[in-house]
Every structure is written in C-alpha cells, then in structure tokens.
Amino acid sequence: MKFNEKNIRELNKSPIKLIADEWALLSAGKCGAWNTMTISWGGIGELWGKDAAFVFVRPQRYTREFIESSDMFSLSFFGGKYKDELSLCGSKSGRDTDKSLLTGLTPVFDNGAVYIRQAELVLVCRKMAFFDLEPKGFTDKKIENNYSNGDYHRMYVGEIVKTLEKS
C-alpha cells in the first residue's frame, strides 16, 4: 500500500470523526530531529483563502519545539486503528522516550515535513500563523476549566499543501 495524492474536497469522512473520535498524530521536524504527539482537538477548513488545518498545542509539549523550528507540520490519521500506539504517543513525551521504537510507527520525511508511514490519510501543512489562546477571549467561562495549570494552547494554522491517502 502506498500513498497517493488526493483532492481534499473528495474526503468522505467527517472531520469531527477524523480528529475527535479517531485521533491523529501531529508531527514536525526532520530526519534525526523530529517528534510526534497525539491530538484530538483541532479543525480542518478554510482561512485567508487557503485550505487550512488548525491544531492546538500546550506549551509543555516537546512536539511544539519542532513545530516552532519547522516551516511544516503534518497530521496523520489512522481510521480508528493504532489506538494503543496513539495512546502511548499521547501519554509519553519524546523528551524521554523514543515513540517510534516503542510503537513501531515509522516516519516518512518529505520536503521538510514528516508524517507516519502507517497512516491511512495524511495532511501536509505549511505553517502560516500561530495564536496564543487568552482567557479574556473565553466568552464561555467554563472553558477555563481546561486550564487549571495556566497552560493555554497555542493554535497553529497551517495551509494544507498536500493530502495523501493510502490506496
């Protein structure tokens, strides 16, 4: 099975199911210096006339360092499979573990991006912007319950430059 480029407008799965239910791996970096972490919050849509993905990363995530130093990030989706591996990538930090070694998930390096070989679907994104969430913007005050440590997410907006699907 290999990856083929796909028209993102022909995705036939709900983005909510893709992200919230099945989870994704958010990856960034280059060969020898990359990391990946599980996400289940985020979005896919349109901004500034570009097809875009939106991800939310807390300050303490090691993956954030790689997103910061890269022009690219990627989202790898697994169709509901690999949940044990995704749980591990969402509970251990790449600071003190080799997630690839522990899970058997392997990287593909592709023009400044890294994504996961075992994925069914990959969105390769060019970083366009970031915004730090601020409590003054929470019109629903209950949102603050997600931030008892004050670790407000940074939202990254990426232009989706390539959509890959396994055939």
Ligand SMILES: Cc1cc2nc3c(=O)[nH]c(=O)nc-3n(C[C@H](O)[C@H](O)[C@H](O)COP(=O)(O)O)c2cc1C
């Ligand atoms: C299902 C699931 C969803 C998660 N979603 C997010 C998310 O959207 N944003 C975030 O900052 N952390 C999220 N996490 C937590 C990170 O994946 C986790 O802290 C991870 O260990 C960070 O790894 P790193 O330090 O190697 O980057 C999620 C964890 C799980 C299990």
